[in-house]
Amino acid sequence: AQTVTQSQPEMSVQEAETVTLSCTYDTSESDYYLFWYKQPPSRQMILVIRQEAYKQQNATENRFSVNFQKAAKSFSLKISDSQLGDAAMYFCAYPQGGSEKLVFGKGTKLTVNP
Amino acid sequence: GAVVSQHPSWVICKSGTSVKIECRSLDFQATTMFWYRQFPKQSLMLMATSNEGSKATYEQGVEKDKFLINHASLTLSTLTVTSAHPEDSSFYICSARRESYTFGSGTRLTVV
Numbered sequence: 333a334q335t336v337t338q339s340q341p342e343m344s345v346q347e348a349e350t351v352t353l354s355c356t357y358d359t360s361e362s363d364y365y366l367f368w369y370k371q372p373p374s375r376q377m378i379l380v381i382r383q384e385a386y387k388q389q390n391a392t393e394n395r396f397s398v399n400f401q402k403a404a405k406s407f408s409l410k411i412s413d414s415q416l417g418d419a420a421m422y423f424c425a426y427p428q429g430g431s432e433k434l435v436f437g438k439g440t441k442l443t444v445n446p
Numbered sequence: 447g448a449v450v451s452q453h454p455s456w457v458i459c460k461s462g463t464s465v466k467i468e469c470r471s472l473d474f475q476a477t478t479m480f481w482y483r484q485f486p487k488q489s490l491m492l493m494a495t496s497n498e499g500s501k502a503t504y505e506q507g508v509e510k511d512k513f514l515i516n517h518a519s520l521t522l523s524t525l526t527v528t529s530a531h532p533e534d535s536s537f538y539i540c541s542a543r544r545e546s547y548t549f550g551s552g553t554r555l556t557v558v
Binding site for chain 2 (some may be wrong): 365434438
């Protein structure tokens with residue numbers, strides 16, 4: 333079965349510091365997308381960043397960047413200069429091979445301490 | 447950007463009644479939409495894939511007669527929870543894909 337694993341149920345970071353959330357996945361596909369979504373207390377799912385597997389370059393969106401290791405099937409999210417508004421649940425996800433069904437990890441709850 | 451609108455945001459219904467939740471893609475056409483259920487402090491669980499003009503495909507363990515899905519147009523999918531019971535109380539979220547996946551704001555269903 334194709335799965336997404338987030339091994340850190342909870343993480344905390346000091347404001348202005350950097351934190352990395354880990355994600356591993358299992359797929360037999362060679363070309364696919366990977367996503368990180370944020371779910372704040374409002375429960376609205378918000379796209380944080382997207383990575384295309386065929387691209388060698390790691391995706392970056394302002395303070396958010398990924399470390400994509402295709403061979404290791406690893407897709408970690410780095411948040412730099414953490415802000416109080418970054419506190420949320422973070423989900424790693426990718427579309428199941430051969431379909432558009434988005435498969436989610438169990439999530440990591442990020443707390444940002446002032 | 448792509449916007450998905452979901453209504454209602456919250457609903458309370460009596461046990462045994464049916465509730466309809468709407469999901470609309472506002473600025474793009476979506477031949478496929480996805481319905482998720484999320485229990486407190488858990489991840490999103492895919493319930494079904496809604497296909498415009500054809501039958502929805504349900505994930506294993508999801509009762510298709512309880513969770514009726516209709517995708518009659520390229521911008522609207524509906525989820526009807528039929529004969530709702532307290533155990534159906536949950537947070538339901540829809541999604542559609544343009545480039546990335548865009549999610550509705552979710553519906554909190556409480557069955558009393």
